[in-house]
Every structure is written in structure tokens, then in C-alpha cells.
Amino acid sequence: MDEATYKVWWPLHIRAAKGETLNAEEQAIYEAGCRTLDAEERSDGRLEELRQARQRTEELETKRVRLQTRYENLRAEIAELETHLSEPIRQALGVKAS
Numbered sequence: 766m767d768e769a770t771y772k773v774w775w776p777l778h779i780r781a782a783k784g785e786t787l788n789a790e791e792q793a794i795y796e797a798g799c800r801t802l803d804a805e806e807r808s809d810g811r812l813e814e815l816r817q818a819r820q821r822t823e824e825l826e827t828k829r830v831r832l833q834t835r836y837e838n839l840r841a842e843i844a845e846l847e848t849h850l851s852e853p854i855r856q857a858l859g860v861k862a863s
């Protein structure tokens with residue numbers, strides 16, 4: 766809610782909180798302001814959830830990259846070791862010729 770709207774809404778809020786009756790126009794303005802503030806409050810909570818989800822995603826991406834690198838290194842090591850196997854052992858293990 767912008768400052769100008771808030772300046773209109775706040776006195777209505779005080780009056781409503783005191784139990785005063787607002788006319789139809791004032792009531793509509795007051796209720797619209799309440800909805801706006803409620804929506805902003807819910808949005809703030811959702812923003813924190815979003816921040817946390819983004820942080821967790823970044824952490825998981827870092828881990829994924831690290832694991833992918835490890836996987837590729839192990840595959841290369843295995844391929845290197847397989848080049849030293851005899852043909853019968855290669856066939857028994859199902860190693861394809863490279």
C-alpha cells in the first residue's frame with residue numbers, strides 16, 4: 766500500500782477499531798485497504814519461503830556439479846583400468862571395446 770492510500774486508510778482503521786460505524790464509501794475503502802495489507806503480509810511470508818527455496822536449490826546445484834564431476838572422473842578411471850584387462854575378462858565383465 767502506498768503512503769497516500771495508507772494516510773486515507775489509517776484514520777478509518779482507527780475509527781473501525783474503536784467500533785465507530787463507517788459509511789458505505791468509507792467501509793469500502795477500509796476493507797480494500799485491509800485486503801491490500803493482508804495480501805502484502807502473505808506475500809512477505811511467501812518471499813521468505815521463496816528465498817529459502819532458492820538458497821536450497823543453489824546448494825543442491827553445487828552438490829550436483831560436484832557429484833557430476835566425481836562421476837565423470839570415476840568413469841574415466843574405470844575406462845582407463847578396463848584398457849588393461851585381458852579380452853576374456855573384458856568379455857566376462859561385458860566391457861565393450863573402446
